[in-house]
Amino acid sequence: MHPLKRLSTYAASYRRDFRLASLYSVLNKFFDILPEVLIGAAVDVVVTGEQSFLARTVFGAMGITQVWHQLLALGALNVLIWGGESLFEYLYQLKWRGLAQDLQHDLRLDTYRHVQRLEMAYFENQRTGNLMSILNDDINQMERFLNGGANQIIQVLCSSIMVSAVFFALQPGIAVIALLPVPLILFGTFWFQKRLAPRYASVREAAGDVSARLNNNLLGLATIKAFATEGMEADHIAQASNGYRQANASAIRLSAAITPVIRIAILSGFTATLLYGGWLTLHGELAVGAYSVLVFLTQRLLWPMTGLADVADMYQRSMAAIDRSMRLLDTPIAIPYEGEHFPATSVRGNLSLVGVQFAYDAHADTPTLHPMDLDIPEGKTTAFVGTTGSGKSTLVKLLLRFYAPQHGRILLDGKDIASLNLQDLRRAIGYVSQDTFLTDGTVADNIAYGAVGATEEQIAQAAQAAECMEFIDKLPVGFATRIGERGQKLSGGQRQRLALARAILKNPPILILDEATSAVDNETEAAIQRSLDVVSRNRTTIVIAHRLSTVRQADCIHLMEGGRIVESGTHDALLLRNGGYAALWRLQTGERGV
Numbered sequence: 161m162h163p164l165k166r167l168s169t170y171a172a173s174y175r176r177d178f179r180l181a182s183l184y185s186v187l188n189k190f191f192d193i194l195p196e197v198l199i200g201a202a203v204d205v206v207v208t209g210e211q212s213f214l215a216r217t218v219f220g221a222m223g224i225t226q227v228w229h230q231l232l233a234l235g236a237l238n239v240l241i242w243g244g245e246s247l248f249e250y251l252y253q254l255k256w257r258g259l260a261q262d263l264q265h266d267l268r269l270d271t272y273r274h275v276q277r278l279e280m281a282y283f284e285n286q287r288t289g290n291l292m293s294i295l296n297d298d299i300n301q302m303e304r305f306l307n308g309g310a311n312q313i314i315q316v317l318c319s320s321i322m323v324s325a326v327f328f329a330l331q332p333g334i335a336v337i338a339l340l341p342v343p344l345i346l347f348g349t350f351w352f353q354k355r356l357a358p359r360y361a362s363v364r365e366a367a368g369d370v371s372a373r374l375n376n377n378l379l380g381l382a383t384i385k386a387f388a389t390e391g392m393e394a395d396h397i398a399q400a401s402n403g404y405r406q407a408n409a410s411a412i413r414l415s416a417a418i419t420p421v422i423r424i425a426i427l428s429g430f431t432a433t434l435l436y437g438g439w440l441t442l443h444g445e446l447a448v449g450a451y452s453v454l455v456f457l458t459q460r461l462l463w464p465m466t467g468l469a470d471v472a473d474m475y476q477r478s479m480a481a482i483d484r485s486m487r488l489l490d491t492p493i494a495i496p497y498e499g500e501h502f503p504a505t506s507v508r509g510n511l512s513l514v515g516v517q518f519a520y521d522a523h524a525d526t527p528t529l530h531p532m533d534l535d536i537p538e539g540k541t542t543a544f545v546g547t548t549g550s551g552k553s554t555l556v557k558l559l560l561r562f563y564a565p566q567h568g569r570i571l572l573d574g575k576d577i578a579s580l581n582l583q584d585l586r587r588a589i590g591y592v593s594q595d596t597f598l599t600d601g602t603v604a605d606n607i608a609y610g611a612v613g614a615t616e617e618q619i620a621q622a623a624q625a626a627e628c629m630e631f632i633d634k635l636p637v638g639f640a641t642r643i644g645e646r647g648q649k650l651s652g653g654q655r656q657r658l659a660l661a662r663a664i665l666k667n668p669p670i671l672i673l674d675e676a677t678s679a680v681d682n683e684t685e686a687a688i689q690r691s692l693d694v695v696s697r698n699r700t701t702i703v704i705a706h707r708l709s710t711v712r713q714a715d716c717i718h719l720m721e722g723g724r725i726v727e728s729g730t731h732d733a734l735l736l737r738n739g740g741y742a743a744l745w746r747l748q749t750g751e752r753g754v
Contacts, residue, residue: 163482167302170267170486177259184252185311189318191245198238203452205230252311260306268299271489279495280562281520289372294488297367298481305478312471341425348425352418359411360480366404368484373400411476495564499581504588507669508573509700511536511559516568518558528554529723531568538573541701543711545744546720552704554723556674559702560589590663594675596655598647603632604639606647607661614665625695626661627687628654653683660688664695671696674704685710708745717741 171178205212205227215225224233272295320342377384377393384393434455440446513534519527529551536542544552557563558570561582569576577585598606607622608614619639623629631654635641647655663671673692689710692701705711712731719727719734719741727734727741734741 163479163486166486167482170489171263174259174263177255177262181252181255181259181311182314184248184255185314186318188245188248188252189315190322191241191248192315193319193322194241194245195238198234198241199452202231202234203448205234207448256311257307260303263306264299264303267302267485267489268295271295271299271485274489274491274493277493277497278491279493279564280557281494282491284520287368287372287376289370289375290368291488292375293364293368293371294484297371298364298485301364301481302478302485305474309471309474309478313475316471341429344425345422348418348421352414352421356411356414356476357479359407359414360476361483362407363404363411363477364480364484366400366407370397370400370404373397415476495561495582497582499579499584500575501581502584502588504584504669507588509538509669510571510573511670511700512571512574514569514571516558516565516570518554518563518565518567520554520563522566527566527723529558529565532725534718534725536700536702537715538700539698540715541696541703541713543703543705543714543717544720545705545708545711545717545741548706550720551723552720553674555720556591556672556702556704559672560586560591588669590666590668590671592656592659592663592671592673596647596659598643598650598655598658600642600645602640602642603628603635603658606643606658607639607665609662611662611665618665622661622665623658625664626657626691628657628661631657657688660691664691668699670700670702672702672704675706708741708748719744 201212205215209215209227210225212219212227212230215230219225219230219233222233224230275291275295373396377397384390437446437451437455441448441451513532515531515533516529517527517531518529544555546552554563558565559577561577564578569578571577572580572585572588599609603623604616604619607619607628611618616639620629623632623639631650632638632641641649643649643658647658650658660673685707692703693713695701703711703714708731711717714731716728717731717734718725719739721740727737727739729737735745
């Protein structure tokens with residue numbers, strides 16, 4: 161589907177605004193061409209006096225035949241025409257610009273909401289910077305087109321029709337000559353437009369590359385500085401920027417040729433009108449006033465068409481941008497949000513995996529998780545340990561439905577989680593990951609994230625339970641202290657404690673900690689462990705850990721290797737078994753035996 165048609169379908173609720181904006185553009189153009197007609201009428205009045213065309217027709221019927229009175233009437237009419245032109249210029253600008261703002265606002269929000277609903281697998285093949293480019297630059301490009309380009313197209317079309325009507329009324333022969341360049345102009349514009357489309361598609365892709373590289377480097381600035389690779393990364397940015405420049409240069413070489421071609425066509429039409437109309441006037445076949453009108457209107461007809469070059473350029477840029485935005489909006493959602501609603505308070509927390517098998521690449525020979533049957537009892541703490549790549553975190557992602565298994569089912573209290581409302585499922589789970597996400601807000605904002613309506617007292621209680629008060633009390637304004645983008649004003653351990661406080665405030669029936677203590681110091685680990693000993697009571701708690709010291713008190717520990725559970729039991733039972741878990745324990749603690 162053509163991007164413009166797709167945009168029209170999307171913006172169906174704005175059709176009335178489109179019609180009004182178009183009507184104001186048409187009326188503005190109608191009043192805009194009338195002054196040229198008045199000039200011709202004034203010349204006719206001055207030259208022919210009481211025998212003027214208006215004195216014999218409209219003015220005569222009104223009793224206005226004296227030359228001065230005719231000129232006064234034309235002056236009054238001129239004031240009304242300029243007033244009408246100004247009024248409708250104000251109205252069309254107000255309507256088009258308002259429409260552009262409203263539509264870009266809605267499209268950006270709808271696209272962002274859609275992106276949030278896409279499954280995590282989608283983002284594995286996407287760069288954040290490219291998505292940022294679509295959500296920001298591409299949608300802004302559409303706004304710029306609606307701000308001015310749409311009005312220009314309508315007015316060029318209207319002026320062509322209106323001026324042509326006047327031409328044929330006054331002198332059909334000149335009308336044909338004056339209009340001869342128009343097909344050439346339109347053909348040339350569409351010819352260029354067709355060839356500009358793929359070039360501007362490349363420009364938008366190149367812009368996405370630049371945005372992706374900049375986004376990646378800004379997020380990794382500390383690493384770039386630590387490895388002294390500023391020069392290398394500046395070269396990478398230069399390469400991406402140069403690719404954008406070259407893509408633009410290819411489009412510019414073609415778009416720059418449109419205006420000269422149109423000017424040549426305009427020159428031929430204007431010259432023909434000037435000479436042929438003058439010849440007819442000299443031979444008495446055309447009135448002087450009519451000749452004046454035709455000369456002025458020829459310029460009014462043809463000259464605005466030079467703007468078609470800019471319009472075509474803006475149009476193709478916008479169509480490429482709209483196409484990318486609409487393709488993103490049309491991306492199918494593989495894991496639907498719809499399903500059976502349920503309150504979090506009704507969840508007991510019993511989880512079961514029945515024949516669950518999963519691979520990030522569905523065509524891979526070896527799955528990430530081999531067929532697995534597992535029961536996670538309600539109200540107990542279950543831990544998963546193992547080396548990197550053993551499938552521990554993948555299991556958590558399946559429980560949260562970040563991904564869907566290729567085979568098998570995951571049951572929550574006996575119900576397949578695929579049949580449950582996705583947001584209700586996630587509201588029933590508290591999640592603390594190794595990579596803590598914090599907003600550029602206050603300490604209180606981050607603890608209350610996702611807990612709408614939480615009171616100051618509840619926030620303070622959650623912070624106390626997560627042992628956050630020690631560092632919060634030392635902050636400049638306590639809970640009201642802003643912690644910077646991604647919490648950069650806090651240490652890693654402090655960020656992790658805030659994430660735990662957030663999960664505690666949520667008070668979910670199921671709590672998941674995915675490597676929550678792997679990047680913190682021993683003191684912070686001990687603090688988090690003390691908090692967990694309290695908050696995990698009578699709550700289904702799942703702990704993913706590299707450090708075995710954090711899972712010693714778990715009710716059941718599963719050792720994973722190569723996507724399979726190879727050992728299960730309590731800490732003491734697994735040590736007595738003297739298998740893989742015991743070997744890991746000795747490796748981490750330095751013990752020589754059990």
